[in-house]
Amino acid sequence: MTSGASSDRQASLTDVAELAGVSHMTVSRVVNGTGPVRAETRAKVMAAITKLDYRPNSAARALVTGRTGVLGVVALDSTLYGPASTLYGIENAAREAGYSVTISSVRAPQRSSISDAVEILRRQAVEGIVVIAPHLAAAEALDAVPKDTPLVAVGGGDAALPVVSVDQYDGARRVTEHLLALGHKTVWHVGGPADWLEARERERAWRDTLKRYDAKTPRVVRGDWSPRSGYEAGRELADAKELTAVFVANDQMALGVLRAFTEAGIRVPNDVHVAGFDDVPEAAYMNPPLTTVRQDFIEVGRRTFRVLAQRISGELEHGRLRDLVAAELIVRESTGPR
């Protein structure tokens, strides 16, 4: 015997109309706030709505308006701090604007699986799609999506579509310069996977900066973003000669590097300086606290939604566009006084 609901079927506009003694259109007007309705009538309708616990049928509404109010997000590894935070930012902004967000996560960064994910979302008639997959394969897959589907990418990529991202190049430039400014002859680099666009950008900035300062470029040791791979890279570096400064492409790998150095008896910052990228919540409490580059993922999410909304409304045409969020250098003990 719950709040007045009698039938087991969800109440429809017509049910409400009948109970309130008006036409279903009047109810629709009350529900949507379209068109004028006398206060008295509105009250009757509202009462009926409450009594029947009426809630609009979104499918029927979508069918007739052609708008679903749903956005799709394709995420490559939604388990990582960066993508997860970005997703969170997008979802929040979207919800505030009345959209809901459907996710489609992708296990492997292959062209086909990314296409599949996009296809699944399109079949659900999402109004727009965000792809969080700063990966070469994604860039290719995205080129194949019809141009009339509003699409925005997060993170690197130079496909012919709008991209929102933290300024990877500038961030990496800053850390590298920071390290050089501390007096190091050069800076080593533990890079991310070569097919990740962000890894490329960070590495490119590192190379350019070394060149600009006439420092020689050591060989790059490469990981896969994971702490484990950072650890392995760290062991490899531990044997290197003239190693005094390392820029690691993300904080998780930096943790592994720190661990490897500790095992090898290399003291940070006394013997070697280490810096990361991301500023994950852990960074400030590593041993030692890690100098890194902060990425404001929430802001990225917000802006991504904004751009996507513009694509949906038609304010923005399909085409190349870059919205860069500034990167911030956070200096901590790992590059502190020796």
Added chain:
Amino acid sequence: MTSGASSDRQASLTDVAELAGVSHMTVSRVVNGTGPVRAETRAKVMAAITKLDYRPNSAARALVTGRTGVLGVVALDSTLYGPASTLYGIENAAREAGYSVTISSVRAPQRSSISDAVEILRRQAVEGIVVIAPHLAAAEALDAVPKDTPLVAVGGGDAALPVVSVDQYDGARRVTEHLLALGHKTVWHVGGPADWLEARERERAWRDTLKRYDAKTPRVVRGDWSPRSGYEAGRELADAKELTAVFVANDQMALGVLRAFTEAGIRVPNDVHVAGFDDVPEAAYMNPPLTTVRQDFIEVGRRTFRVLAQRISGELEHGRLRDLVAAELIVRESTGPR
């Protein structure tokens, strides 16, 4: 001039039927594989579908069938490793079964905001809802949801609804016993927020175990899951007398504790043993590598979906149910030989 598409409007069943020279029902049968269709006819229809790039209108389908094929997930802090992984597991299982997943993340763990999130999802006519919010407020909010909405909770909670979770109690019991077995007189505890059910379970198991072994129970220092709060707890503990072993309620806080101990000159494992909970990817590369309890979040996600699917299909009635995933103790150097 793309693949045969002429009109700008999405093709409908009728358009395909017209082109193929059959009725729209025949097309529907081909698309859904319902009812018999002659091979020849099917071929004609398929050709027309391809030519027009037809894709079924999900809103129309949902309207007539009453099924949307959408599940909703409410997540409290989808940025953390645990919830993010669980979400990933759910989404994968759901997609395989033909469902898509809409998320609704919640900033603050308040009863009202959780109700709001659930309400938003219900308004979208999701077929079922998962709530990843092992929080007191969530338990309350969930009690208010109509019993006919298929609902499953992830993580603690003793509300009258199905709950899938890692066996927190057993996990915490294992670490505590592990530490006691190493010869410690007692084990200190850095707990999670008191209003988180998982924090309670872990603490309860710790208390019970100490009692069972006739060890005295030190006061609990409490954090908020973050590395920062772990660091503060660590500083507080550093002054404690007779401190030889600490069980920290999650790995992130454990990192903070380790950092604080290092600063205070307390050596782990030489002076004090430390253990965490979660087995995040970082745990194995902390300084020292962290003994912890592994939670198989992916498995939790999978099982959560399974239970929800049963609720939706009606196989499972609404009511109390617990599906526990076993916890695994992972021993590393932080509780190693001194």
Added chain:
DNA sequence: GACTAGATTGTTAGCGTTAACAATGGAGCC
């Protein structure tokens, strides 16, 4: 060769909503 059963295809009627237009009523104006 008519008859039956099953395979194959078609017809019709909604599902719950909004868009477009029509109808009604009262107030203000000359």
Added chain:
DNA sequence: GGCTCCATTGTTAACGCTAACAATCTAGTC
């Protein structure tokens, strides 16, 4: 007082799909 205008409410027709039932056709049967 009749007329115009606007506020308010109603009527009708889709939107694209599936369910239910009807119609047609084919092959096998006796």
